[in-house]
Amino acid sequence: KQEVTQIPAALSVPEGENLVLNCSFTDSAIYNLQWFRQDPGKGLTSLLLIQSSQREQTSGRLNASLDKSSGRSTLYIAASQPGDSATYLCAVPLGAGSYQLTFGKGTKLSVIP
Amino acid sequence: GAVVSQHPSWVICKSGTSVKIECRSLDFQATTMFWYRQFPKQSLMLMATSNEGSKATYEQGVEKDKFLINHASLTLSTLTVTSAHPEDSSFYICSAAGTWGTGELFFGEGSRLTVL
Numbered sequence: 268k269q270e271v272t273q274i275p276a277a278l279s280v281p282e283g284e285n286l287v288l289n290c291s292f293t294d295s296a297i298y299n300l301q302w303f304r305q306d307p308g309k310g311l312t313s314l315l316l317i318q319s320s321q322r323e324q325t326s327g328r329l330n331a332s333l334d335k336s337s338g339r340s341t342l343y344i345a346a347s348q349p350g351d352s353a354t355y356l357c358a359v360p361l362g363a364g365s366y367q368l369t370f371g372k373g374t375k376l377s378v379i380p
Numbered sequence: 381g382a383v384v385s386q387h388p389s390w391v392i393c394k395s396g397t398s399v400k401i402e403c404r405s406l407d408f409q410a411t412t413m414f415w416y417r418q419f420p421k422q423s424l425m426l427m428a429t430s431n432e433g434s435k436a437t438y439e440q441g442v443e444k445d446k447f448l449i450n451h452a453s454l455t456l457s458t459l460t461v462t463s464a465h466p467e468d469s470s471f472y473i474c475s476a477a478g479t480w481g482t483g484e485l486f487f488g489e490g491s492r493l494t495v496l
Contacts, residue, residue: 366414367414
């Protein structure tokens with residue numbers, strides 16, 4: 268059974284700082300890995316999708332890396348802004364070709380002005 | 381990115397009534413949609429997988445007669461909470477998979493249900 272863990276559960280940083288969020292998964296045979304952002308009381312916004320054949324994906328100030336062999340992914344946020352404050356979730360499919368996701372519990376990020 | 385819309389975003393109802401929540405893919409066709417439930421400060425719990433034109437597949441422990449799911453078109457899935465009780469109060473989120481095969485899922489804004 269796939270288990271996804273995110274550390275830390277919460278993180279508070281001053282504005283402008285670069286930061287890294289961590290995600291680990293127990294079964295390295297993943298199809299892809301997706302990072303989401305969730306604002307309080309809202310749904311999920313897809314940030315980055317990394318296919319199993321890729322090592323990283325970039326979108327603006329966000330960079331996600333994937334190391335399947337070690338069962339880890341990181342989300343790097345450069346020059347953090349107060350608007351980045353949210354809960355960040357990583358998720359992996361249950362199996363190849365499956366759209367059913369196993370989610371981590373998330374990291375709640377607070378960027379202090 | 382692709383847009384998934386949920387309606388209503390929040391609803392308050394009396395115990396014993398039924399509530400319908402809609403999930404629409406606005407700019408793409410979705411043969412498969414998913415319904416999740418999220419409790420405060422918890423991650424998402426998959427309730428069921430909704431397939432266009434066929435019966436939904438429910439996760440273990442989810443009552444199919446209580447949470448009716450209909451996926452009548454490639455852009456619309458509905459979740460009906462029947463005979464709602466206060467313990468059904470929760471945040472319900474849907475997601476949809478595009479047909480282009482990347483595996484990426486897109487989520488709705490969520491619907492907050494409060495049962496009095």
